[in-house]
Amino acid sequence: MSGAYTVSVRGLCEFTARSGDLSARFTPAPTAQQGIAGHQRAAARRGPGYQRELTLEGRHHLLKVRGRADGYDPGLNRLEEFKTHRGDLERMPANQRGLHWAQLKMYGAMLCAKRGLPGLELALVYVDIENDTETCFREPIAALELQREFDDLCARFLAWAVREMAHREHRDRWLIGLTFPHASLRSGQRQMAVAVYRAAVGGEALLVEAPTGIGKTIGSLFPMLKAVPRQRLDKVYFLVAKTSGREPVRHALEQFGTGAEAPALRVLELIAKEAACEFPGRACEAQSCPLARGFYDRLAAARTLAIETLHLDRNSVRRAALAHQVCPYYLTQELIRWCDVIVGDYNYFFDTRAILHGLTQENQWRIGLLVDEAHNLLARARDMYSASLVPAVFADALRAAPPALWRPLAEVEREWRAIHGTQANAYAAHAFVPETFIASLRQATTSLAEHMAQESAAPERSTPGPSTQDRALLTFYFQALHFCRMSEEFGGHSLFDVTQQGATATPCIRCVNPGDFLRPRFATAATAVLFSATLSPGAFYRTLLGLPESTAWINVASPFDQRQLEVRIEPRISTRYHDRARSLGPIVELMARQYRARPGNYLAFFSSFDYLDAVLGLFQARVADIPVWRQTRGMSTAERAGFLARFTPTGAGIGFAVLGGAFAEGIDLPGERLIGAFIATLGLPQVNQVNREIERRLEALFGSGYEYTYLYPGLQKVVQAAGRVIRTATDRGTVILIDDRFQGARVRRLLPGWWQVQRQGGGAYLNAPDDNSYYLIK
Numbered sequence: 001m002s003g004a005y006t007v008s009v010r011g012l013c014e015f016t017a018r019s020g021d022l023s024a025r026f027t028p029a030p031t032a033q034q035g036i037a038g039h040q041r042a043a044a045r046r047g048p049g050y051q052r053e054l055t056l057e058g059r060h061h062l063l064k065v066r067g068r069a070d071g072y073d074p075g076l077n078r079l080e081e082f083k084t085h086r087g088d089l090e091r092m093p094a095n096q097r098g099l100h101w102a103q104l105k106m107y108g109a110m111l112c113a114k115r116g117l118p119g120l121e122l123a124l125v126y127v128d129i130e131n132d133t134e135t136c137f138r139e140p141i142a143a144l145e146l147q148r149e150f151d152d153l154c155a156r157f158l159a160w161a162v163r164e165m166a167h168r169e170h171r172d173r174w175l176i177g178l179t180f181p182h183a184s185l186r187s188g189q190r191q192m193a194v195a196v197y198r199a200a201v202g203g204e205a206l207l208v209e210a211p212t213g214i215g216k217t218i219g220s221l222f223p224m225l226k227a228v229p230r231q232r233l234d235k236v237y238f239l240v241a242k243t244s245g246r247e248p249v250r251h252a253l254e255q256f257g258t259g260a261e262a263p264a265l266r267v268l269e270l271i272a273k274e275a276a277c278e279f280p281g282r283a284c285e286a287q288s289c290p291l292a293r294g295f296y297d298r299l300a301a302a303r304t305l306a307i308e309t310l311h312l313d314r315n316s317v318r319r320a321a322l323a324h325q326v327c328p329y330y331l332t333q334e335l336i337r338w339c340d341v342i343v344g345d346y347n348y349f350f351d352t353r354a355i356l357h358g359l360t361q362e363n364q365w366r367i368g369l370l371v372d373e374a375h376n377l378l379a380r381a382r383d384m385y386s387a388s389l390v391p392a393v394f395a396d397a398l399r400a401a402p403p404a405l406w407r408p409l410a411e412v413e414r415e416w417r418a419i420h421g422t423q424a425n426a427y428a429a430h431a432f433v434p435e436t437f438i439a440s441l442r443q444a445t446t447s448l449a450e451h452m453a454q455e456s457a458a459p460e461r462s463t464p465g466p467s468t469q470d471r472a473l474l475t476f477y478f479q480a481l482h483f484c485r486m487s488e489e490f491g492g493h494s495l496f497d498v499t500q501q502g503a504t505a506t507p508c509i510r511c512v513n514p515g516d517f518l519r520p521r522f523a524t525a526a527t528a529v530l531f532s533a534t535l536s537p538g539a540f541y542r543t544l545l546g547l548p549e550s551t552a553w554i555n556v557a558s559p560f561d562q563r564q565l566e567v568r569i570e571p572r573i574s575t576r577y578h579d580r581a582r583s584l585g586p587i588v589e590l591m592a593r594q595y596r597a598r599p600g601n602y603l604a605f606f607s608s609f610d611y612l613d614a615v616l617g618l619f620q621a622r623v624a625d626i627p628v629w630r631q632t633r634g635m636s637t638a639e640r641a642g643f644l645a646r647f648t649p650t651g652a653g654i655g656f657a658v659l660g661g662a663f664a665e666g667i668d669l670p671g672e673r674l675i676g677a678f679i680a681t682l683g684l685p686q687v688n689q690v691n692r693e694i695e696r697r698l699e700a701l702f703g704s705g706y707e708y709t710y711l712y713p714g715l716q717k718v719v720q721a722a723g724r725v726i727r728t729a730t731d732r733g734t735v736i737l738i739d740d741r742f743q744g745a746r747v748r749r750l751l752p753g754w755w756q757v758q759r760q761g762g763g764a765y766l767n768a769p770d771d772n773s774y775y776l777i778k
């Protein structure tokens with residue numbers, strides 16, 4: 001084994017110097033911005049000659065320890081570490097304070113060694129971000145003592161580091177020898193795999209539009225893994241939009257394990273806290289949960305046991321956790337550091353406080369990012385970076401508030417009324433978020449945080465988790481906190497609007513262009529590949545997802561023959577809102593005619609449940625002999641399974657569903673299980689005041705307000721829904737696009753190039769030239 005193992009000061013200390021209980025109890029913590037501002041203010045108070053942000057490095061055998069100390073005062077020979085906090089410092093758990101001291105001592109040891117100092121004064125400075133006061137703990141210490149502590153912690157980490165280096169060498173060797181698990185790549189899969197590999201080794205970003213059926217999961221994962229040794233990637237993150245997206249990843253990884261040599265890839269599946277928790281409803285602290293008690297004392301044993309299993313899914317992590325009586329959820333978070341492929345939802349990397357992104361930055365990992373079904377990221381990211389305050393949540397908090405919170409909450413109520421009191425219309429967008437409103441929310445969150453912290457620390461607490469009142473307060477607290485956080489970031493990428501309904505008003509910071517938030521996330525990845533069956537036009541996704549200008553876009557050839565799919569446009573029907581009533585009869589007629597011409601299983605998609613109800617009502621009244629079943633609002637998992645179970649190979653009938661809903665993407669009904677789809681809508685989002693405002697902003701930003709707000713998102717849903725029909729090379733089917741606007745060249749250009757769209761009265765439309773060709777990878 002050669003080379004060095006690099007570890008951050010924080011990583012080293014968290015591994016070796018943590019003991020005792022897990023305490024994720026409610027503690028009012030500063031936001032990242034408040035933390036940075038607190039650090040800067042504290043550093044600015046230091047005198048001339050003060051040295052800020054010292055980069056330090058130390059060696060211990062093959063360990064290289066790196067870190068950045070906050071500041072050094074050469075006049076006082078004092079090394080300082082700043083930690084921001086909110087509220088009573090006494091509530092900080094002792095093991096957290098111990099961790100801070102351990103970090104400071106590591107910096108002290110490295111500074112003494114670097115400058116030949118015989119000793120120095122260590123100062124742990126806690127900065128209260130509420131009143132900007134400092135509480136300082138000092139300790140003079142000799143260099144020899146610091147070196148002894150440095151060596152001690154390093155020695156405790158060394159055996160693990162040796163093991164990790166061996167694992168990495170083995171992993172990279174195994175990856176170099178890894179071969180594609182099938183005899184050959186499918187049509188289109190090779191094109192995709194080559195493009196992904198080139199992007200990965202070139203450190204580029206890539207958008208891949210590839211039809212269902214070519215094996216996108218293995219076609220992206222295999223080349224990304226092959227690039228790991230060459231690009232010296234630490235980890236690959238495979239991010240999915242839905243839980244169901246994990247299964248194909250699991251399946252692909254299992255196939256890699258069938259070669260001659262034993263696999264050497266540690267894979268971790270991230271799971272939500274609710275799914276992993278063994279004691280739902282309890283607080284994550286020693287008082288309430290036995291798996292939090294002594295967590296850090298048993299973590300090392302649980303970690304060692306866990307990584308003996310290469311594929312760490314929910315069950316295997318749980319087994320290791322319970323064998324050593326530690327919490328499975330927090331063990332999973334710890335295991336991120338030691339696994340090679342992490343599979344999880346988008347939010348683990350893109351959310352405002354995403355753990356994968358935080359750890360990547362902190363440890364300076366080189367990561368390869370794979371984003372599955374990437375068309376979903378746009379809407380998901382908009383949600384992540386939007387914030388609204390729900391009047392009913394605030395009303396619940398008001399009812400639950402103890403006297404100490406009445407005043408700050410009353411102030412919020414007053415300011416809340418003020419922002420909509422003068423608003424004449426039910427909806428209005430405003431140029432800025434009123435400072436006084438935010439100030440009242442900040443004050444309320446501070447008071448709420450104090451209250452919740454006191455409650456959770458109270459020794460006489462009778463229940464192991466928060467009470468109903470506390471839950472109401474907590475829900476509002478988190479909403480208000482997120483609102484304040486997004487107000488700090490407010491800019492051209494977002495709208496601030498207020499929607500009035502009766503006497504209540506909902507203020508909302510609405511993210512329109514998530515690209516501004518996602519750009520720095522993508523910048524932390526060594527390479528990023530986003531793929532989906534619908535990523536057209538490339539410029540639309542590249543811009544709104546914040547990908548670099550240099551991002552390549554490829555459209556992978558479909559493995560299907562155009563003769564497999566008959567695509568027809570029905571131009572005599574308009575599904576525009578004002579034509580809906582007139583459209584019902586012709587749609588019913590068309591569906592019945594198609595069904596009688598070729599009986600079998602069909603899906604019919606509509607723009608809304610109201611439209612679906614109207615067509616279904618008439619269909620049932622006029623066509624009694626064709627079986628129908630329908631999607632309803634808020635279906636449970638069992639109900640969704642029941643809907644899909646009607647599509648049997650020998651069955652026949654029409655399932656009514658809404659476009660963009662649970663049955664419009666991500667479902668697989670091969671062969672005779674689905675032979676056709678009716679799509680009675682262009683999928684355009686509703687024209688309302690919010691969307692008009694979004695359109696105006698997108699027009700101002702990109703000059704394509706209509707396309708970016710309505711046309712592209714709408715057609716993306718149409719193509720996804722139509723994609724349910726042909727799933728294998730032997731499938732044959734029909735898609736009927738019901739609306740005269742499908743005839744327009746601007747709309748047809750957004751339909752897949754391999755479709756041959758039939759003209760009314762015979763013949764086919766010529767396929768439009770590919771607008772995205774200038775993005776094609778060289």
Ligand code: SF4
Pocket residue numbers: 022273276277278279280282283284285289290291292327328329330
């Ligand atoms: S088991 Fe549940 S309550 Fe206990 S620490 Fe884990 S997540 Fe928290």
